[in-house]
Amino acid sequence: MNREQVEAAARRFSQARVQFLLRTPLWKLPGAMFGAEGAQVWLKLEQFQAGGSFKARGMLNRLLANDIPASGVIVASGGNAGIATAVAAKALGVRCEVFVPTVSSPAKQAKLRELGAHLVVTGDAYADALEACLARQRETGALLTHAYDQPEVVAGAGTLAKEIEEDGGLPDSVLVSVGGGGLIAGIASWFEDRARVVALEPELAPTLHASRAAGEPVDVKVAGIAADSLGAKRIGAIAWDVTQRHVHDALLLPDAAIRDAQLWLWKTMKLAVEPAAALPVAALQTGLYKPRAGETVCLVICGANLDPATLS
Structure with missing residues (x-):
């Protein structure tokens, strides 16, 4: 995975016959608002993206880069990747089948049905839904979109980082939530070592952190407030490779x-x-990540597929 693949994804988006991706805002705010005196904080507001999360970028890139059979597309997801695939499939006029685990939020399931996806709820965790999805894909021959571990998906996510640099310049650091790792792999592939990319995970879903401790990708138990989005039990192969090269910090938050x-x-x-989008803010507010004076730190606010009642 590299910058050239991200550039190719951006070109594919600009040339596509459907134009539904959004160029999401980049807010520049004083660090004092977040307890980071002397720093400047940028918020990349990707929760405003089509489908409510950054996932739309990768899923659209996957669909545009491949021939789609009559059986359509199929995906396993905690919710966001499924929604993004359904949004892209609807825009392109193709069938979409989505497998989600029982931990997936009712709000995300409702959104999938609203988008016209054929929804299958199965298993306790993302890995269970993925197993069922792969079995179904072998039956139908549908184009498989993976939530985080396909080159087109990762490159599509990387276009978010390209926008950050185009709209704001090169930040000193970028704080990114990690589940299976597609987002951080895309971002780190774009920035390489020109910006410090920091991985953030919940203590109850330490996929990358545990793999680093073991020296190789390992399965972990996942639970907690952000499990529907950051609930991959193993870091993706692409993300493992990219983060080994370009991401030096993997931090945990309660x-x-x-x-x-x-x-x-x-x-x-x-x-x-949604909770997964709040980790970068939490890292500053708790002091887990402490920017130096004058540092420009970009927080990627990655998604907003939640039940509004949970904010009361």
């Missing part, structure tokens, strides 16, 4: 801090985001 940051974003800034 659920309480993630929830506090999520509520702060809503109550203070009127940004309704």
